[in-house]
Each structure stands twice: as structure tokens, then as C-alpha cells.
Amino acid sequence: MTVRAFRGEILSVPHDPLTNSEAIRHDPDGLLLVEDGIIVARGAYADLAPLYPNVPVETLPGLIVPGFIDAHIHYPQMDRIASHGEQLLDWLDRHIFPAEKAFADRAHADQIAGLFLDELLRNGTTSALVFPTVHAHSVDALFEAALARNMRITSGKVLMDLGPEGLADTPDSGRTESEALIRHWRGKGRLGYAVTPRFALTSSDEQLHVAGQLLADHPDVLMHTHLAENERECAEVAARFPDAADYLDAYDRFGLVGDRSVFAHGIHLSHRACARMQESGAGIAVCPTSNLFLGSGFFDFTRAAQHGLKIGLGTDVGAGTSFSMLHTAGVAYQAGLMRGHRLDPFRALYLATAGSAALLHIEDKVGGLLPGQEADFIVLDPAATPLLARRTAGADLAERLFALQILGDDRAIAGTYVMGARTGRT
Ligand code: GUN
Ligand code: ZN
Numbered sequence: 469m470t471v472r473a474f475r476g477e478i479l480s481v482p483h484d485p486l487t488n489s490e491a492i493r494h495d496p497d498g499l500l501l502v503e504d505g506i507i508v509a510r511g512a513y514a515d516l517a518p519l520y521p522n523v524p525v526e527t528l529p530g531l532i533v534p535g536f537i538d539a540h541i542h543y544p545q546m547d548r549i550a551s552h553g554e555q556l557l558d559w560l561d562r563h564i565f566p567a568e569k570a571f572a573d574r575a576h577a578d579q580i581a582g583l584f585l586d587e588l589l590r591n592g593t594t595s596a597l598v599f600p601t602v603h604a605h606s607v608d609a610l611f612e613a614a615l616a617r618n619m620r621i622t623s624g625k626v627l628m629d630l631g632p633e634g635l636a637d638t639p640d641s642g643r644t645e646s647e648a649l650i651r652h653w654r655g656k657g658r659l660g661y662a663v664t665p666r667f668a669l670t671s672s673d674e675q676l677h678v679a680g681q682l683l684a685d686h687p688d689v690l691m692h693t694h695l696a697e698n699e700r701e702c703a704e705v706a707a708r709f710p711d712a713a714d715y716l717d718a719y720d721r722f723g724l725v726g727d728r729s730v731f732a733h734g735i736h737l738s739h740r741a742c743a744r745m746q747e748s749g750a751g752i753a754v755c756p757t758s759n760l761f762l763g764s765g766f767f768d769f770t771r772a773a774q775h776g777l778k779i780g781l782g783t784d785v786g787a788g789t790s791f792s793m794l795h796t797a798g799v800a801y802q803a804g805l806m807r808g809h810r811l812d813p814f815r816a817l818y819l820a821t822a823g824s825a826a827l828l829h830i831e832d833k834v835g836g837l838l839p840g841q842e843a844d845f846i847v848l849d850p851a852a853t854p855l856l857a858r859r860t861a862g863a864d865l866a867e868r869l870f871a872l873q874i875l876g877d878d879r880a881i882a883g884t885y886v887m888g889a890r891t892g893r894t
Pocket of ligand 1: 542556560564666667694697758784787
């Protein structure tokens with residue numbers, strides 16, 4: 469058995485501060501005791517240290533928080549981040565689909581998968597819900613690379629039978645390949661599967677029906693797709709599904725809306741759709757840098773709170789402009805203000821950790837830094853840059869956290885630990 473102890477300032481937000489007054493857990497001088505990668509005790513150093521006199525203690529300078537959980541990101545788009553000039557549909561055609569076609573080559577997929585996961589770790593992200601491509605082996609490449617790094621990653625072959633030439637599957641191949649991947653990867657490492665129709669416009673009714681059947685046949689998998697992101701997309705969905713009450717309803721008709729469904733964006737939602745989301749337990753991965761980059765709009769945090777919607781935070785790279793969940797949290801605050809909402813820094817940390825974990829149904833495993841959970845954590849350096857050092861000197865916890873979100877990025881990640889083991893990044 470490997471036992472490790474980490475001493476430092478520990479902060480986590482295992483519950484939503486909007487609805488839970490005890491949501492914030494803060495140990496100014498804390499101890500985290502880890503046995504075989506699992507947290508077995510957490511509390512004040514002065515209380516806990518005498519109970520474990522023989523365990524060597526590693527002192528970590530900085531702020532220890534849970535590893536970030538990115539609730540929506542595309543690994544094949546890593547090298548197309550910062551592609552100029554278009555909104556969603558033209559951006560897909562001009563920049564993204566050509567890049568995804570290159571994943572027909574397994575060696576290319578392997579190479580990008582490794583680079584992608586290392587970039588996540590460098591940014592303090594230890595878990596993610598990831599879009600690969602339509603190619604089944606793009607999932608194998610990602611999962612193999614995740615296993616090698618012991619990361620908690622959920623993904624699933626993209627279903628897109630109406631996709632462009634070179635990127636289209638069929639309802640049959642989509643079903644067979646998804647079934648085979650689910651069978652092959654179930655129970656391996658820290659991996660999870662998500663049935664992943666790209667969005668309503670790239671799947672036929674027949675394929676959306678297949679997606680619903682896959683979910684019904686495999687109650688342990690997630691459903692992951694895009695929803696109500698960009699105005700032109702929404703108009704095209706309304707034209708394609710004239711009988712649907714709204715965009716969400718187009719998915720609902722095929723059994724794709726349930727408490728294991730994760731929808732990226734959800735900017736342009738009707739009240740009916742919000743009520744249906746709430747009733748079903750489906751969640752939204754809010755992706756503020758992407759929403760700004762593609763001119764899609766601003767997520768309505770106030771409306772989401774009124775409806776009690778389950779939300780988490782995603783970068784949505786390559787439409788997102790940063791792998792950093794710190795930076796993404798800072799932009800979420802600014803996007804919130806555009807619609808009159810003041811996102812609290814502790815709630816932003818919740819969304820980037822336990823909130824995303826709840827969307828991914830892994831909240832019992834990670835995100836709260838609580839005993840019984842896996843010891844995925846990072847060390848934030850509030851003095852990572854000269855400006856951060858000046859702004860955080862003498863500041864209280866809320867101010868330091870907010871400054872890290874507004875001014876911080878990968879430079880502020882002093883260390884990333886996966887199941888208690890420091891990763892290669894630092
Ligand atoms: N909608 C359908 N595909 C995509 C994608 O790759 N990125 C984003 N942001 N939205 C999408
Ligand atoms: Zn996306």
C-alpha cells in the first residue's frame with residue numbers, strides 16, 4: 469500500500485454554493501491523506517498529523533484545489549484552435565471537418581491524443597468529457613493514451629451520418645462500432661463511454677433513433693452532444709424539425725434527453741426547454757470562450773438558476789480559445805455579466821470541478837477532494853506572474869481565487885496530481 473500525505477492550504481467546493489450554504493470546504497493549513505490514490509482523510513493539519521505519525525508529509529506551497537473537470541472539449545480540434553473568420557457552421561466546414569478527416573490515420577490520432585492529454589494535465593485538468601471524431605479508432609487512441617496517464621476520461625465515437633464526405637458513418641456502422649467500443653472499453657481504468665451524436669444537423673432521424681436505442685440498451689453510458697449554440701444553427705434545426713417544439717425537443721423525440729445527457733452550450737433555450745431539462749435531469753456544459761469566439765452569444769446563468777439546471781464548465785477547444793479552466797472560469801464571469809449575472813468565484817470553482825463531475829456522473833469519484841474520492845488535485849500558484857503576485861498579496865481567499873480566474877492560466881498550475889501521483893508536467 470502506498471500512503472502519502474500532503475500539507476497546504478486546501479480548498480474545494482463539493483456542492484453548489486447557490487443552493488447549499490455549506491458548499492465551501494477550506495482548510496487554511498490542511499492535510500490530505502492518500503492511500504493507493506484514494507483520499508482517506510482530510511482536515512486541519514494540527515488535528516490529523518498526530519494520527520499518522522509515520523507518514524512522510526510533503527508540503528505544497530500554493531492553493532490545493534481539485535483537478536479541473538472539463539465537461540466539453542474536442543481532442544481532434546487541438547491544432548485548429550484560433551482559426552479565423554467564421555461562425556459555427558462555416559467554421560466547421562472551413563476549418564474543422566478537414567482537420568477531423570486526418571484522423572482516418574490511426575497514427576495521427578495516437579499522436580494528437582497524447583499531446584492533447586498532456587496539454588490538459590499542464591492546465592490542471594485531470595478529467596474530461598471529450599469529442600473524438602467519427603472514426604472508431606479515434607476513441608481507441610484517446611482511451612489508450614488516457615489509460616497510460618491514469619486519467620478519468622469519458623468519450624465515444626461521433627455519430628454523423630449526414631456529415632461531409634470522408635467524415636460520414638451510417639446508422640448501421642454507427643450502431644455496430646458504438647456497441648463494439650462500449651463492450652471493449654467498459655470497466656477499463658478510469659474510462660467512461662458517451663453516445664455522441666455530433667448535433668441535430670449531422671444525424672438523420674434514423675441515426676438519432678439508433679442513438680436513443682444505444683442509450684436504452686446501455687444505461688451506464690452518457691449522451692453527449694451540442695444544443696442551441698449559434699443562431700444560424702438554431703434556424704436550420706427549426707427548419708429541419710418543423711414539428712418539434714424547440715431544439716431540445718428534436719433530441720427528446722429520439723430518447724436523447726435524460727439525466728445522463730450532457731448538452732454543450734444551451735445558449736438559445738426556450739422556457740419550455742429549460743423546464744424540460746430540469747425535469748429530465750439533463751445538464752449543460754457552459755462553454756464561454758467558445759461562445760464568444762464563434763459569436764454564438766452569452767449563456768444565461770440567471771435563467772439556468774431559476775430553473776435549477778445542472779451546469780458545468782467546458783472549454784470546447786478548438787472553438788474554445790484556451791485549455792485553461794481557470795481562464796474559462798474568468799470568461800464565464802464576464803459572459804455572465806453580459807446578461808446581468810455576477811458569477812461568484814467559489815461557484816465558478818464549483819462549476820469547473822464538482823459541477824462538471826455531477827454532469828458526468830463521476831461526482832462520487834472526483835471533484836470535491838473528500839474522503840473516499842480519488843486524489844486528483846492541483847496546486848495553484850497565486851504569485852505565478854508578477855501581476856498576480858501584486859494583486860493577490862494580502863488578499864482574502866475570495867479575492868485570490870477571483871484573481872486566479874481573471875489573470876491566471878496554465879502558468880498558475882504549479883503541480884498536477886493524478887490519484888496522488890505528480891504528473892510529468894512540473
Ligand atoms: N456543433 C457541431 N459540431 C461542433 C463542433 O465541433 N464545435 C462546436 N463548438 N459546435 C459544434
Ligand atoms: Zn463542442
